[in-house]
Amino acid sequence: MPHTFDEHIRQRLEALPEEPFHSEDVWNRIERPSRPSRRRWLVPLGVGTAAVLGILVGYLLHQPTTEVTKTTPLLSKAPDSSSSVRIPSVNDSVFVQPNVVRSEKQVPLLASAPVEPVLVTDSSLRAMPAVAIQPTPIPEPVPRAHPAEAETFEATVTLTIPETQTVPLRKKSILARLFRADKRPDTRLRWQDFQAPTSVGKVKTDSIKHTH
Amino acid sequence: MTLSALLDRCRAQDAKAQRLLYERYAGRLFRVAQRYMKDRMEAEDRLVSTFQKIFVHLKKMEYKDEASTWLWMKRILVNECLMELRRSANFTMVPEQEAAEQSFDYNIIDEIAAETIHTLIAELPIGYRTVFNLVALEGYSHAEVAEQLQISEGTSKSQLNKARQLLQKKLQTLGYAAHIR
Structure with missing residues (x-):
C-alpha cells in the first residue's frame, strides 16, 4: 500500500509540464550514435579556453613594471620584486670599463663622477642599491722607473659586496598571483629587508696601464 | 495516428x-x-x-x-x-535504523509549486533520491530496489524513510514560509 506522503508527491509531479531540453541535439544523437555528446566537446572546450585565458592573464601580470634602457639611470630602478636576482661574486662584479685611458688632469673629474655599479644578473642588467659600493678613491700615479715607461696609476677600491652570493627573492607563481592563494608567510629575504653590510675588506685592483 | x-x-x-x-x-x-x-x-x-x-x-x-x-x-x-x-556512484549504503514517522501536514504539499517539489527531490543525497524515486514514485518493491542497487532490503527501507524525513523537513520549511507570506 503506497504511503500517503508518496502518493501526494506523485500526484503533484504528474501535473508537471514537460521540461524543455535540447530535443534536436538528442534526436540527432539517437539517429547517429557515433555523434558525440555535447559534453564531450563542451568540457574540453571550456577547460582549454580557461587554460588559454589563464596563461594569457598570467603572462600579462608577470611582465616587469619597469624597463631598463640605455638612457635610463640604472640606480633609479629597483629590482622587480618578483624576480630572483643573483648577486655575483666579487671578481665578477668588479666593473671595469674597457679602454679607460685618461690623463692625470682627467682623474679628479673621474673620481668625483657618480659611480654607477652594474651587476650582471641571470638574464639582464640589474642595479644594486647605491649604498652597495663606495666611490672609488683617486688613483695615484706610480713613479716611473724610466722616462720611456708607460704612465701607471694605482688605486685602492673598497668593495662592499656582501658575502652572500645568491639572495633568493620572493617569487610568486602565476597561479598564486591569479588566485591569491599564496597565503604562506615568506620568510626569505626581500629587497626591502636587504641592508648593505659594512665593508668586508679591501681589494687592491689591478693598475690601469697607460701605453703610448 | x-x-x-x-x-x-x-x-x-x-x-x-x-x-x-x-x-x-x-x-x-x-x-x-x-x-x-x-x-x-x-x-x-x-x-x-x-x-x-x-x-x-x-x-x-x-x-x-x-x-x-x-x-x-x-x-x-x-x-x-x-x-x-x-x-x-557508490551505493554501498550503511543500514540505518528505521526512522520514526513524524507528523506532517499534507496540505503543505498542495501549497508548494510542483516544480519546487521536483527540485527538492533532485537535491536529495544520491542514495535517498534514488530509493525514493524507485519506491515512492515508480512503485518498485524494496526487494527489487535491493537487487537493482545491490543493497539489502533494510538499507532500502531506511534510505526511503530518511529521504521522506528530509523531504518533509524541507517542505515544512517552505510551507511555513508560504504561510507567513
Whole structure:
C-alpha cells in the first residue's frame, strides 16, 4: 500500500509540464550514435579556453613594471620584486670599463663622477642599491722607473659586496598571483629587508696601464 | 495516428514514425531522467541511450495499451539511469535504523509549486533520491530496489524513510514560509 506522503508527491509531479531540453541535439544523437555528446566537446572546450585565458592573464601580470634602457639611470630602478636576482661574486662584479685611458688632469673629474655599479644578473642588467659600493678613491700615479715607461696609476677600491652570493627573492607563481592563494608567510629575504653590510675588506685592483 | 499504428511503423524502421514517437514521449521521459540524474546533460545522455534501446527492443514488445507502453519505456529509462548511477556512484549504503514517522501536514504539499517539489527531490543525497524515486514514485518493491542497487532490503527501507524525513523537513520549511507570506 503506497504511503500517503508518496502518493501526494506523485500526484503533484504528474501535473508537471514537460521540461524543455535540447530535443534536436538528442534526436540527432539517437539517429547517429557515433555523434558525440555535447559534453564531450563542451568540457574540453571550456577547460582549454580557461587554460588559454589563464596563461594569457598570467603572462600579462608577470611582465616587469619597469624597463631598463640605455638612457635610463640604472640606480633609479629597483629590482622587480618578483624576480630572483643573483648577486655575483666579487671578481665578477668588479666593473671595469674597457679602454679607460685618461690623463692625470682627467682623474679628479673621474673620481668625483657618480659611480654607477652594474651587476650582471641571470638574464639582464640589474642595479644594486647605491649604498652597495663606495666611490672609488683617486688613483695615484706610480713613479716611473724610466722616462720611456708607460704612465701607471694605482688605486685602492673598497668593495662592499656582501658575502652572500645568491639572495633568493620572493617569487610568486602565476597561479598564486591569479588566485591569491599564496597565503604562506615568506620568510626569505626581500629587497626591502636587504641592508648593505659594512665593508668586508679591501681589494687592491689591478693598475690601469697607460701605453703610448 | 494511433499509438499501436505508430509502433508498427517504428518496428518497420520508419524514420518519420520513430521521430514522432520520440516527440511524443521524450519530454516526459526527460523529466523522469532528471529526477535520477540531476545534471541536465547526463539526463540527455540517458535519453539518447533509452530511445536507442526502445527502437531496438520494440520488435519484442507486445502492445497492450498506452499506459503499459509508457511504463515499458519508463522502465528502460530507469534501468539506464540506474546503470549509470551504479557505474559512477557508490551505493554501498550503511543500514540505518528505521526512522520514526513524524507528523506532517499534507496540505503543505498542495501549497508548494510542483516544480519546487521536483527540485527538492533532485537535491536529495544520491542514495535517498534514488530509493525514493524507485519506491515512492515508480512503485518498485524494496526487494527489487535491493537487487537493482545491490543493497539489502533494510538499507532500502531506511534510505526511503530518511529521504521522506528530509523531504518533509524541507517542505515544512517552505510551507511555513508560504504561510507567513
